[in-house]
Amino acid sequence: MATTKLRARTAVRSGIVLLATAVVAALTGCSSGGSSSADSGAPTGTLQMIVSSADGSDAGFRAVNAAFEKKYPGVKIQFDTISNANYPSVEASRLTAGKVDLLTAQPLQVPSYAEGSESNDAKLAASGQFVDLTKEPFMKRFTASVLTAQAFNGKDYTMPTGLSYYTGVYYNKAIFAKYGLSVPTTWSEFLKLSATLKADGITPLGIGGKDGWPAGLPTLAAVESAYPTLAERQQLAEDLWKQKVKLTDSTMEGILEKTSTIYSLAQQDFAGVPYASIPGDFAAGDFAMTPDGTWDNAVIASAVGSKFDIGYFPLPMSEKASDNKFLGGKVELRLAVPTSAKNKTAALAYLDFFSQTKNYELFLSHAGFAPSEPGITAGAFLDAISSYTSTFQPAWDMVWTPNNKAGTAAVVPFDYTALTPLGTSTASQAAQSAQAAWAAGF
Amino acid sequence: MTTTGSFPFARKGTMRLTFGAGIAILAVFGLVPAVAVLVISFTDITGLPGIPIDWIGLRNYLEFFSAAHLGDNLNALRNTVVFAGVSTVVQVVGGLLIAVLLNQRLRGRTLYRAIVFMPTVLGVTVIGLIWSLIFNPSGGPGASVLALFGTHSAFFGDPNLALGLVIFVQIWAGLGISVVIFLAGLQAIPDELYEAAALDGASGWQRLRLVTVPVLAPSITTNVLLGIVNAMQSYQLAYVLTGSANRATQLLSTLIYVQGFGGTGGGVAESQGYAASISIVQFVLVGVVSLIALRILRRREARL
Numbered sequence: 001m002a003t004t005k006l007r008a009r010t011a012v013r014s015g016i017v018l019l020a021t022a023v024v025a026a027l028t029g030c031s032s033g034g035s036s037s038a039d040s041g042a043p044t045g046t047l048q049m050i051v052s053s054a055d056g057s058d059a060g061f062r063a064v065n066a067a068f069e070k071k072y073p074g075v076k077i078q079f080d081t082i083s084n085a086n087y088p089s090v091e092a093s094r095l096t097a098g099k100v101d102l103l104t105a106q107p108l109q110v111p112s113y114a115e116g117s118e119s120n121d122a123k124l125a126a127s128g129q130f131v132d133l134t135k136e137p138f139m140k141r142f143t144a145s146v147l148t149a150q151a152f153n154g155k156d157y158t159m160p161t162g163l164s165y166y167t168g169v170y171y172n173k174a175i176f177a178k179y180g181l182s183v184p185t186t187w188s189e190f191l192k193l194s195a196t197l198k199a200d201g202i203t204p205l206g207i208g209g210k211d212g213w214p215a216g217l218p219t220l221a222a223v224e225s226a227y228p229t230l231a232e233r234q235q236l237a238e239d240l241w242k243q244k245v246k247l248t249d250s251t252m253e254g255i256l257e258k259t260s261t262i263y264s265l266a267q268q269d270f271a272g273v274p275y276a277s278i279p280g281d282f283a284a285g286d287f288a289m290t291p292d293g294t295w296d297n298a299v300i301a302s303a304v305g306s307k308f309d310i311g312y313f314p315l316p317m318s319e320k321a322s323d324n325k326f327l328g329g330k331v332e333l334r335l336a337v338p339t340s341a342k343n344k345t346a347a348l349a350y351l352d353f354f355s356q357t358k359n360y361e362l363f364l365s366h367a368g369f370a371p372s373e374p375g376i377t378a379g380a381f382l383d384a385i386s387s388y389t390s391t392f393q394p395a396w397d398m399v400w401t402p403n404n405k406a407g408t409a410a411v412v413p414f415d416y417t418a419l420t421p422l423g424t425s426t427a428s429q430a431a432q433s434a435q436a437a438w439a440a441g442f
Numbered sequence: 443m444t445t446t447g448s449f450p451f452a453r454k455g456t457m458r459l460t461f462g463a464g465i466a467i468l469a470v471f472g473l474v475p476a477v478a479v480l481v482i483s484f485t486d487i488t489g490l491p492g493i494p495i496d497w498i499g500l501r502n503y504l505e506f507f508s509a510a511h512l513g514d515n516l517n518a519l520r521n522t523v524v525f526a527g528v529s530t531v532v533q534v535v536g537g538l539l540i541a542v543l544l545n546q547r548l549r550g551r552t553l554y555r556a557i558v559f560m561p562t563v564l565g566v567t568v569i570g571l572i573w574s575l576i577f578n579p580s581g582g583p584g585a586s587v588l589a590l591f592g593t594h595s596a597f598f599g600d601p602n603l604a605l606g607l608v609i610f611v612q613i614w615a616g617l618g619i620s621v622v623i624f625l626a627g628l629q630a631i632p633d634e635l636y637e638a639a640a641l642d643g644a645s646g647w648q649r650l651r652l653v654t655v656p657v658l659a660p661s662i663t664t665n666v667l668l669g670i671v672n673a674m675q676s677y678q679l680a681y682v683l684t685g686s687a688n689r690a691t692q693l694l695s696t697l698i699y700v701q702g703f704g705g706t707g708g709g710v711a712e713s714q715g716y717a718a719s720i721s722i723v724q725f726v727l728v729g730v731v732s733l734i735a736l737r738i739l740r741r742r743e744a745r746l
Contacts, residue, residue, distance in 0.1 A: 271599025
């Protein structure tokens with residue numbers, strides 16, 4: 001009969017459905033295998049590592065990782081590189097899941113007047129989520145001034161993989177030689193040089209404005225020249241927070257005006273050009289100079305090849321040559337070990353291995369960072385700029401703490417994104433809107 | 443056969459089981475997170491382990507509506523409304539016209555339908571990459587075409603043009619779905635209606651206006667609603683094409699992403715509690731707009 005057949009089939013069907021539901025439930029509850037860790041002795045197991053991505057440093061890490069795995073065959077490094085924009089969210093999800101043993105972090109100490117504006121990494125360091133590395137023997141290998149610059153509450157929670165400088169410009173030595181130009185040391189000399197280039201039909205500067213931040217590098221250079229010492233920059237930050245100076249004061253507005261001038265010397269429609277196109281366009285001779293950081297020297301060198309020689313000098317935004325003598329920089333990628341790491345042994349062994357001279361030099365040869373250890377051979381490019389980097393000077397963005405309660409126009413706080421052609425304002429309009437946004441945060 | 447129960451399924455224990463499982467999954471992965479977002483919008487949670495979480499009441503909402511952030515929020519809101527409005531209208535109208543065209547007996551119409559639908563199949567990242575390359579001012583195809591006319595443009599870098607280009611790419615990517623939904627609706631219209639209208643002396647355009655559109659009203663409702671809700675929340679294209687910090691194309695969803703997870707140069711990341719409060723504001727906004735749209739469209743449908 002039809003009904004008995006139906007009942008048997010129903011039983012089979014419900015059995016299959018139950019099985020399917022059980023499988024789905026089991027799969028959703030399943031997670032990937034964890035890593036084993038040894039308590040002491042030689043490192044073994046999986047080492048889960050995430051870093052903020054950049055072509056040079058990625059290659060450097062991969063080279064060191066291969067050497068590490070060769071030395072410790074029991075360790076398997078799971079290495080992930082994440083783009084800068086996505087890094088904060090990946091860091092958060094991995095830390096919450098407890099699936100990371102080694103990561104790049106930037107806990108910046110916030111001065112007392114700016115309490116409440118700590119970045120997430122600073123909050124993590126303050127709540128003890130990073131292993132305290134101060135007493136680790138491998139930290140002794142690093143330059144003292146660098147360790148001081150990156151200390152948090154007097155302790156070292158991160159290992160500095162190197163330094164980068166970014167208030168200067170790369171320049172095409174062949175073009176300079178062709179028109180008899182020499183490296184400018186004052187703002188007027190720079191303007192004169194750019195006028196000569198323009199008159200000869202050469203675009204003076206190339207900027208990758210689409211990504212936003214590359215157009216901010218000349219602004220940082222302007223602050224560097226207007227406030228040449230670290231103490232002056234720290235004082236400026238404090239004065240702004242305590243509202244003793246305004247963003248509409250003449251020096252502040254002057255910074256935006258000089259940035260505007262720089263934009264007028266850049267290539268046509270640079271606001272739409274992506275940062276990644278710049279090395280190729282520079283190699284093609286589309287422009288004579290490009291404001292960029294020393295982290296990019298390996299990429300630019302490989303794009304240019306043997307077409308012409310490359311040099312680098314600080315962008316002179318002041319009339320006094322002595323103000324333009326040094327490059328501002330930052331401590332580059334800093335490696336930290338979370339206290340929730342499952343394989344601390346391997347992570348600490350990796351840090352020790354990384355900071356050994358031979359391996360560190362291997363890393364630097366790919367990454368293009370300046371060394372944060374003394375006595376390391378830096379490579380031809382960095383040697384050439386050593387006069388500009390004899391003292392390590394944190395640039396403005398390393399000294400300044402933005403206020404989350406203020407508007408976004410006051411983040412830098414010199415709002416270069418509002419200037420034409422990135423935005424639609426003049427320097428004085430941008431200064432006024434930044435000041436309004438800043439004052440609204442109090 | 444006896445019925446042993448009423449809702450949801452009489453007698454079918456199997457169906458009750460699977461229905462229940464489906465509702466459970468929806469509740470766990472849909473409803474619970476939504477309620478959780480509402481709850482955390484009253485805290486300063488950062489999403490990172492070990493950092494203390496405090497209940498701060500309405501402070502996040504007050505900060506969102508504070509004078510300091512008002513400028514940025516209104517900018518994002520305006521961009522979102524323009525983006526949603528223009529892309530929905532063009533997608534629906536354009537989709538309808540293209541669907542009517544592709545409903546005719548054309549040679550190779552299957553090929554044309556496939557071509558129209560293809561952008562929908564591509565992922566957001568691929569679309570973003572393609573159009574970023576096309577609109578690269580230093581030597582991309584877009585720049586070459588403009589050079590033929592003797593002009594130039596910064597495309598996504600031009601603050602006056604950026605939003606328009608993003609809307610264009612959004613329409614390009616979403617037209618396929620509208621066309622498919624309209625085609626399905628069109629094929630359900632009986633030919634007798636058209637024949638009757640033709641006998642009464644209606645021209646092609648009148649047939650479209652007086653027969654096709656009214657009968658297609660449910661499809662139009664679907665498309666407009668889908669378009670509005672999708673466009674008000676989608677930020678992926680704007681993010682891939684112009685980044686998250688570009689004021690000219692910053693949408694409400696991008697604002698949430700930047701506030702919750704930080705963005706390069708986009709400012710300090712606030713707590714995820716703050717991002718959750720912006721999400722709730724967006725939810726209310728999208729909800730209100732959708733309800734109004736639904737009301738209007740249902741009324742037009744009922745008139746048929």
